[in-house]
Amino acid sequence: MTILTTPRLVLRPFDPSDAEDLFAVFGNPTAMRYWSTLPHASVADTARMIDRTLAGDPGSHAEFAIEHEGKVIGKVGLWQMPEIGYILHPDYWRRGFATEAVQAVIAHGFETLGLDRITADVDPDNAASLAMLTKLGFVITGQAKNTIEICGKWFDSIYLELLAPDR
Numbered sequence: 001m002t003i004l005t006t007p008r009l010v011l012r013p014f015d016p017s018d019a020e021d022l023f024a025v026f027g028n029p030t031a032m033r034y035w036s037t038l039p040h041a042s043v044a045d046t047a048r049m050i051d052r053t054l055a056g057d058p059g060s061h062a063e064f065a066i067e068h069e070g071k072v073i074g075k076v077g078l079w080q081m082p083e084i085g086y087i088l089h090p091d092y093w094r095r096g097f098a099t100e101a102v103q104a105v106i107a108h109g110f111e112t113l114g115l116d117r118i119t120a121d122v123d124p125d126n127a128a129s130l131a132m133l134t135k136l137g138f139v140i141t142g143q144a145k146n147t148i149e150i151c152g153k154w155f156d157s158i159y160l161e162l163l164a165p166d167r
């Protein structure tokens with residue numbers, strides 16, 4: 001079981017008891033504005049997401065609950081290796097928490113998992129995510145139209161990557 005610690009955060013595997021805290025994130029329309037699914041409608045949706053994550057092949061993903069002062073405030077990790085993803089409850093935005101969590105996952109991906117690159121797929125309108133990744137050294141490698149459909153509406157993607165330091 002991998003646990004990553006940063007000055008203010010503990011990144012640890014999900015637990016079924018995280019469903020309420022994570023529903024506060026995944027049921028929040030502001031947090032979910034650029035996500036690849038609709039906001040969760042009930043805590044049962046979030047419980048199913050946790051179950052799917054826990055049942056997944058550990059070799060294909062490394063996903064963590066983000067815990068701050070004993071409360072789960074979001075999720076970060078590599079899903080569909082080597083793609084990074086992250087989401088925080090809006091109450092915790094603009095305090096450097098996502099940067100801290102993503103930096104820890106990048107170090108884990110390169111130093112422990114031996115990845116040669118980490119990628120990201122971001123909605124072109126998601127200025128916060130694009131700015132954070134750029135600050136962390138990610139560069140844009142391409143873009144595509146109509147990559148995700150949610151309830152009949154199509155969204156575009158910007159693709160980014162960060163190469164391992166020794167590449």
Ligand SMILES: CC(C)(COP(=O)(O)OP(=O)(O)OC[C@H]1O[C@@H](n2cnc3c(N)ncnc32)[C@H](O)[C@@H]1OP(=O)(O)O)[C@@H](O)C(=O)NCCC(=O)NCCS
Pocket residue numbers: 030031032033034035085086087088089092093094095096097098099100121122123126127128129131132133135
């Ligand atoms: C993207 C997200 C994780 C950023 O979290 P955060 O904790 O607020 O980010 P940080 O405080 O570490 O900010 C890092 C940098 O990102 C940029 N940034 C963050 N929020 C921003 C915003 N609203 N507008 C513009 N830039 C922003 C800034 O450059 C910031 O650095 P600065 O504070 O020194 O200016 C958060 O907005 C979020 O959860 N969004 C919803 C989920 C999501 O879109 N996930 C990504 C899918 S690809």
